[in-house]
Amino acid sequence: MNSNQGTMMLKITFLDKGSLPETIFLKKTSFRRPQCRHEWIEYNYTSPDHVIARAKDTHVIITNKALLTRDTLAALPELKLIAVTATGTDNIDLVAAKELGITVKNVPGYSTQAVSEHVIAMIFALKHSLMAWYRDQLGDRWASQSQFAYFDHPVKDIAGATLGIIGAGTIGREVARLAQALGMKVIFAEHRGASSCRAGYLPFEDVLRLANVISLNCPLNESTQHLINAETLALCKPTAFIINTARGGLIDEHALAEALQQRVIAGAALDCLTQEPPTKDNPLMAAAKTLPNLLITPHISWTSASSLQLLMEKTIENIDEYAQQNGYK
Known part of the structure; x- marks a missing residue:
């Protein structure tokens, strides 16, 4: 000193x-x-x-x-x-x-509580097609109906669905607790490429195959860069949703945009992108203008x-x- x-x-x-x-x-x-x-x-x-x-x-x-x-x-x-x-x-x-x-x-x-609640809010939005229903009303879709309701978009139960969590830190564990309170089954992914699984974890690829909703809650580093890419997206169920409230670099944005457009998966909700603020030619920002199954918030999940x-x-x-x-x- x-x-x-x-x-x-x-x-x-x-x-x-x-x-x-x-x-x-x-x-x-x-x-x-x-x-x-x-x-x-x-x-x-x-x-x-x-x-x-x-x-x-x-x-x-x-x-x-x-x-x-x-x-x-x-x-x-x-x-x-x-x-x-x-x-x-x-x-x-x-x-x-x-x-x-x-x-x-x-x-x-x-921000454990705030981010975890944001994940749950995104699950509700995706499973109940809230973005699609909202966009309809901007064009007076409901007002033009002869019946009291119409059925253009799927509404899927959250209870009973399987949530795959990638990143079992403080936030990942709180997301699990909240999801279980809603009746979801929670599974945790082992590190990609791990030779064995710790107790309470499943192989990374198995979680992608089994989950109805996948939540990314892990840090961004060399081993997690583009963890979600064309190859790993192909392992997911066509009815699966991906949620990212961690870091944008966890996802290959071009691959995700294409997967959404080709309906490889059912939808995605993102609170982060690789570059923030995003460039005008960001593939996901462009896709969000036309895709009702893509929800993007501007990295605000932590701001309670x-x-x-x-x-x-x-x-x-x-x-x-x-x-x-x-x-x-």
């Missing part, structure tokens, strides 16, 4: 404050600032080209999605802590951070008021812990 740290200010740079809703920064719900003496600088958004210039003298970076590559981290000699306002850390080169002595602290579990408050509280606690351990007062 530097002997002067006790009297020095900790320089903190929030690179992408705009990644959180403005309501969390209002006085009524404002999160507290770190307890040690500090300088706080914030930016609404920071592109990869501007990270080094904005954080060149900072000790702590706060970020949700700013890209922190090896080259970027190596150019920030004063950086000691990256406080991630998220659970996922796939935007950070963790190997480089460790080699450079930079601590990375995320916030696991803050209680989740956001807990996220910022835990982020500041991570900074406080670093400051206390390193003599900043």
Whole structure:
């Protein structure tokens, strides 16, 4: 520890404050600032080209999605802590951070309830064809009927259906609990390519074949990149639905768009895409304009008021812990 740290200010740079809703920064719900003496600088958004210039003298970076590559981290000699306002850390080169002595602290579990409930909401939307029924009413479909109801779209029971969960972490387990309360049978997938299965798990391919609904709740890394692709989609039931509230890169987007258009599977609900915000030529965004069985929400499953408050509280606690351990007062 530097002997002067006790009297020095900790320089903190929030690179992408705009990644959180403005309501969390209002006085009524404002999160507290770190307890040690500090300088706080914030930016609404920071592109990869501007990270080094904005954080060149900072000790702590706060970020949700700013890209922190090896080259970027190596150019920030004063950086000691990256406080991630998220659970996922796939935007950070963790190997480089460790080699450079930079601590990375995320916030696991803050949005478990919100994300799990979003998965369940998507199950209801898909199984009951809610998007298709809603689109019909935009064109006065119901008003033109002679009977009190019409039957253009399938409505399928949730109770009795099999939910396959890929990723049995905190969120995956909570999704399972909620689904079981609805009468669903839950099965967990072993890692793809595993030579054996742990107790309580089924082989990855078997889960794809058996499930009526597949929920992706695993992290994105080299082994899970494009976990859902043309080959694995072909294993699914034609009546199966895929839900992704984890990371967009888990899915080969071109393969999924084609599978939906060719009715290889029955539908999909996504809260994340590979690039966010998506480009205009994203195949799934294009497909969503015409497919009533594709539901896309803009990566908001984690944004309940209680989740956001807990996220910022835990982020500041991570900074406080670093400051206390390193003599900043």
